[in-house]
Amino acid sequence: MSATVLSHPMVLVYIDPVTMEIAAMQIRPAAETDADAIWRIMEPTIRAGETYALPMDGTRAQAFDYWYARGNDVFVADDAGEVIGTYYMRTNRQGGGSHVANCGYMTGAWANGRGVARAMCAHSLDEAKRRGYTAMQFNFVVSTNERAVRAWQGMGFAIVGRLPGAFRHPRLGLVDAFVMFRNL
Amino acid sequence: MSATVLSHPMVLVYIDPVTMEIAAMQIRPAAETDADAIWRIMEPTIRAGETYALPMDGTRAQAFDYWYARGNDVFVADDAGEVIGTYYMRTNRQGGGSHVANCGYMTGAWANGRGVARAMCAHSLDEAKRRGYTAMQFNFVVSTNERAVRAWQGMGFAIVGRLPGAFRHPRLGLVDAFVMFRNL
Numbered sequence: 001m002s003a004t005v006l007s008h009p010m011v012l013v014y015i016d017p018v019t020m021e022i023a024a025m026q027i028r029p030a031a032e033t034d035a036d037a038i039w040r041i042m043e044p045t046i047r048a049g050e051t052y053a054l055p056m057d058g059t060r061a062q063a064f065d066y067w068y069a070r071g072n073d074v075f076v077a078d079d080a081g082e083v084i085g086t087y088y089m090r091t092n093r094q095g096g097g098s099h100v101a102n103c104g105y106m107t108g109a110w111a112n113g114r115g116v117a118r119a120m121c122a123h124s125l126d127e128a129k130r131r132g133y134t135a136m137q138f139n140f141v142v143s144t145n146e147r148a149v150r151a152w153q154g155m156g157f158a159i160v161g162r163l164p165g166a167f168r169h170p171r172l173g174l175v176d177a178f179v180m181f182r183n184l
Numbered sequence: 185m186s187a188t189v190l191s192h193p194m195v196l197v198y199i200d201p202v203t204m205e206i207a208a209m210q211i212r213p214a215a216e217t218d219a220d221a222i223w224r225i226m227e228p229t230i231r232a233g234e235t236y237a238l239p240m241d242g243t244r245a246q247a248f249d250y251w252y253a254r255g256n257d258v259f260v261a262d263d264a265g266e267v268i269g270t271y272y273m274r275t276n277r278q279g280g281g282s283h284v285a286n287c288g289y290m291t292g293a294w295a296n297g298r299g300v301a302r303a304m305c306a307h308s309l310d311e312a313k314r315r316g317y318t319a320m321q322f323n324f325v326v327s328t329n330e331r332a333v334r335a336w337q338g339m340g341f342a343i344v345g346r347l348p349g350a351f352r353h354p355r356l357g358l359v360d361a362f363v364m365f366r367n368l
Binding site: 046049052053054055056058066093094095096097098099100135137139140142160161162163164165166167168169170177179181183 | 250284350361
């Protein structure tokens, strides 16, 4: 557990409550050289199959087709040179829907509990505003992913839709998914 | 206005209540030769910008990128050789979400009021079931498109989400969009 002391669009500074060590996490656009690190985060998330609607046995190429889809910009959370999280940002819909951004976030399992997802979300909200979006929508938050649901609610997102049984959870069977939304 | 007397997955037979003429509409997979007819339906819909989140000034190629996107199957409603409607079917999400189909429908403005959208929707529900989907979701039904909302409700869809101000309507400004869902 860590206490966040400063959340800035580009740098998250936090103090480890046990060691009192101060650390800084930088959130920056992904470079080509981050691909291996991003896959190290994505692969266990996809294999677990509990939070993203992606094939559990999908290849790296298939996963990257999704993460780096046309129109996506990919960012990473860089903790002193180690990539511990990644997110993408895209325009959720074209035309009359193009004022709404969409993002997806993944944190390395080993880095959970350090506020990485929240830091990336804060970064994405600032970045989206800077790009002129006026709202952000998450299309498919698996309802049993309670940590994510609480985190996004804490970041100002409201549940605006419930998709009944829209996700086949590998242990729990069909569970609901949420649509979450907030203005910027 | 016409009275539908038989709705079959492949053929919709209706009687014109004025002329008592019997007509049959066939719903079938689109052929390459249907492209011009499909664009004749899509172009005015896109230019009006009131129902689909697509750029109002988009080209035919951009519109087809959307309609014929990877994974989409396109169908047409064929009224004695004249294409009067079109729809696409796709898997809404991969992996744990792949049991849910997604469709989009467009009817030629000149053929409105003849039950074309409902016929295509009925066809798509049968086709989706046949393909093993167990639900269908519409991700973005513009709330002011009341005829569509009512038609889909009449076809068993429920509004499961309301996206606040998610659509920039060319006359009405920001309006809500609905997520609609039904099991198969």
